[in-house]
Amino acid sequence: MSEFLAAMRSKSIAVIIVAAGRGERANAHTAPDPKQYRPLGGVPTLTRTVGAFLAVPEITSVVAVIHPDHADRYAALKLVDDRLLPPIIGGDNRQASVLAGLKALAPARPDLVLIQDAARPFATPKLISDVIAALARYDGALPALAVTDTIKRSSDGTQIVATEDRQQLFAAQTPQGFRFGQIFSAHMRAATIRRQFTDDAEIAEWAGLGVAMVKGDPNNLKLTYPGDFARAERILSGDHVMETRIGTGYDVHSFEPGDHIWLGGVRIAHKARLNGHSDSDVALHALTDAIYGAIGAGDIGVHFPPSDMQWKGAASTIFLKHAGGLVTKAQGRIINLDVTIVCEEPKIAPHAPAMRAVIAETLGIAPARVAIKATTSEKLGFVGRQEGIVAMASASIEVPRVD
Template sequence: MTGQRSIAVVVVAAGRGERATANGDPSPKQYRKLQGKPVLQRTIEAFLAQPEVDWVVPVIHSGHAALYGALKLEGGDRLLPPVTGGANRQASVLAGLTSLSPRRPDFVLIHDAARPLVSPEVISDVVDALASSDAALPVVPVTDTIKRSADGRTVAATEDRNTLFAAQTPQGFRFPQILSAHLRAGRVPREFTDDAAIAEWAGLTVALTPGSTRNIKITHSEDFARAERLLGGEKSMETRVGSGFDVHAFEAGNSVWLGGVEIAHTHKLKGHSDADVALHALTDAIYGALGEGDIGKHFPPSDPQWKDAASSIFLKHAADLVADRGGRIVNIDLTIVCEAPRIGPHVETMKAAIAGVCGITSGRVAIKATTSEELGFTGRREGIVAMATASVELPRED
């Protein structure tokens, strides 16, 4: 490999990560869980697992210190304290490189945090190429036919795809050269899309190394599903279904909590927590799919700390258990039975609230409301019933 040469890695994680999270988990994409582990943690661990890597420095957003601090990382002296990023990727990379100046590594790899599936082979090939090149860039051949257009409406030319390659990270460089190039690039009125482009602009020779189709960049929500499938290929998955049922009576009050939404009403629901009968049924459904008992096991009503607690706490605990076991919630189906209040006007808001807590898109949440035709205690407007089903995909245990 590299003999006595020192190697540092800059993991760029300073973006807001909003495009991948708008309809599901509100966390920035680099902190969302991928089969039970945050994306950024997976990425950092991929480099810490490489014995030839001496240091890893994460570059994070100024508002993400608490999110980064919650990661369960064990890197010892090899994992350096995070550095605050800049206004764009180029500025963030420069911040990472500058922080490494006192250590002056021989080589530096620059990697996007949003590529958590990078393989040891891709990393090693980049490092090996630096023995004879100024820089190294992992690529995959372009297989689609590429058209060029000046106006976005008509084709001007067809490119020769045999000469085209899609760039990936980590991109490798000799540290003094790329630091110097970045410092000079920061003084010109041009924003470079990656570090290899800065190296090219600076006149450095950039060697191509084999990338991998698994080394995907998570940009949009659907990329999480693709990454889950790629990780799932390493283990057999199975689908489990759980059901939940809950009843709460009315008592004096002026609003009810249903599906994570407060609805004005002539009464409120009676319970130790906020008595959100819908979220209670749903929480039990997820626990059922996991074989984890019911809500009372995890949050006993005898425990005073749960007095008037938001039921979204219980639902999030159930959803986190799914993620911690390397699984995902496939879909949720919830039925609410009551004569009043009217549920229909609040369904979309409920779906968004539930999806946000569970880290899924609202399209995976179904909510139906019905009455009992004035029969029984619900017909007499004495309370509300909720029934839920949850489908969960988990790694097979046997």
């Protein structure tokens, strides 16, 4: 992370997702839903777009601007995150909808704001971070791609009157980022004149703000026509977009007087209990750390500090569910989980099916994606002396590739 992005932790960065259109051009007769709610790889497009920004830790708030007729559709997405604000109703056109979003954010007065089309679900963390970083030097920034085709100009759509210099032409994408106060003021002024601007960068240029370009992403396409969804599905299925990551976890807890232990989310009667701050479920702790590791999200101690008394005696399924939620926010999926428990007693095999079921239900995955194994230490070491239990875990996660 750049020094600027590190500094952003002390600043507020809001995101406006513009989702107030009907998306009629993208709808074939077999796709009645507006494009922002149409499934893409089994996940609604708007869910993917919102998730792309919630996957960036520097983002402090996200608000969707929706069509007045789409409140039920939005609610059906069941989007939940502390940074996600209630949706607001948009205007008659994109420019009016963005202004509605800016007005909704105005009381909080964020330092920066990113404006994103709901129909661009493939914005990567790197692309988003590049736009944010450019705002250290410029009033505004947007991703753009150099035009590679020869561009012709025609006044009637038939006869060519000029050939443009493509070396000076770039195709604009979103998110487009700005310093909040400046773009809010520019939008307010633009609303007083009889002119419709094509995007927020054009409003910024009209207002005299300096707008820079960062390198765009060819896969950051905007879903406009039915064929765009076919291309998007190909992007999702291609290995050039998704990558598999492996995380590992290790945990150990000692025994103390008691009559049961928690392992894999299952209560097991035993002659002692495991010592620890939460319920001391050594298996779920190792597994949670493995998932965090696969997505580069630290460990349990980062998210649930043992110094915080609210986690005293807490069920470790809370930690596991949080880790799974981060995978979802990163637009990823869990491929498989593998847990090995090392102990002399109790016997693990009779409880393994129940452990698999608890883990699968907590993470919303199939039990077939969870493996529970057990072994002893052949009476060697502290495990062999029955002084504690060790657990090791690995997690295989598929997430969007970050170059």
